[in-house]
Amino acid sequence: MLEYWNPLIERMPVDELEKMQEKKLKHLVNYVYQHSDFYKKRFDEAGVRPEDIQTLDDLKKLPFTYKSDLRDTYPTGMFCVPNEQLVRFHVSSGTTGKPTVVGYTKNDIDGWTTSLARAMTSIGVGRGDIIQVGYGYGLFTGGLGAHYGAEEIGATVLPTSSGNTERQIELIQDLNSSVIACTPSYFLFMNEVAEKANVSIENDTDLRVGIFGAEPWSEEMRARIEQATGIKAYDIYGTSELSGPLFTECQYQDGIHIWADQFLIEVIDPETGEQLKEGERGELVITTLFKEALPLIRYRIGDITVINKDPCKCGRTHPRIMRVLGRADDMLIVRGINVFPGQIESVLMTIPEVGEHFMIVVDRVNELDVMKVQIEMTDQAFSDKVNDIIDLEKKVASALKSVLNISVKVELVESGTIPRSMGKAKRVTDNRNL
């Protein structure tokens, strides 16, 4: 049976939704212009005044906001409210540069929670479910975000955070967790540890749903996870700058619903900044419609995707974005060609002999980029004939080359030697000093 958290809004006719967006957008531009020196300056420089924005079509007149703006104004230079109105800070890890700080008012937390409550309901999770939250708690948004969403829908939260994998498996069994929320790579690692302890996730636990995200993962990886563990695996999407994890697919697993009353999305040509038509692949740009502390106008999140506004089988009218295989931050440029780790994952997961773990190593040898993909030898793939192994390396290399258009050296390594991650998987070692 289909259930909705906010049925009226989630099934609202598109024209009404757009009217609501228009109203909120007009309010937003006035709000940021008055409350943030950063936005006032940015608008003035672009020669736009709040009153120039009257319809959704006027959105394209507004200047973009970038992650670098958050870094340049570190820590709170873009905030629109004084600190005493904040109820929380989250701080990004800063792995790809200076960290970014996001502040939340009470309403910001509520909006974030509502978004996840709708999302969790849309995958059939609710009261009676025991949700084991294996995302990190703390400055990272994953743990607390999922926690609040889960409590909101009346589920029982088991806040394990990440790590202590044996304990996670024990608790899944002892407390009958039915839902697990963590990174897909961490779940695969959990499954590995469970198997070693002769625990079958499928037969010995009540787990039925996984809410996986915080790192890009492919459709092929989903098939592997569902097949190996018997659970339904759902993609969750978001980013700390926008709040944290926010959106998921619905039960039909056909794109991620973006709540249009809360966020306005567009897809642009990353080179020219021009808006693209529905169905065209481009860079996702998001405008927050409810946030008070740190609203973002036309934020260049850096993910490449396609917007789908077709009505979904689930009855929700909100637009969907198709699976995101990589964020611009994750993109590698190898010999001038753009490579997303997600593309590599998606190729590897179609080859049955290849396990779930891999590492991309990029070096520069004699002024030339050399990309190597390390994969682990598996029991199924192992042959004691050298030629069989070399053939497997060649098979994987040629499958990768046909998709990436560059030569890749494939190296088989011993099983268990590629580092396992409890949070976001590290898929790339770039030894070039770029």
Added chain:
Amino acid sequence: MEDKIIKQISLFAENKPGRLAKIASNFRKAGINIRAFTIAEAGDFGIIRMVVDRPDKAHEVLHDAGFTVSETNVLGIEMEDVPGGLGKIADVLGEKNINIDYAYAFVTKTEQALLILRVNDIETAIKVLLDSGIKLIDMADIQQI
């Protein structure tokens, strides 16, 4: 004929320091004796092939230590330590169109020369070798070497 099959331990190892030491220390702890041993090296990786006195235990120990390991059926042939000994074996197999995937030899304490062979058709190989009067050793022989 089944009893003429020798279970060889094959394992995948990256070509890096310490791998052999790890295998040896696991065997030492488990009291496993290596009878014959070879490494097929191919750049970044190698395949280590071993005939040991207790292959099932060796498989378990290595698997638990995290190695990718398999048991492979091979033949153990006692060679006449005279010129032409190897040639005879190769001829017998060649006539029946049986391919040798790989081979390695070792000499025992009792000064027998033993040849370990992996072939593409082990059942036929056993038959033709026995028919030609060639002596095949079995796991019991391996334990007594």
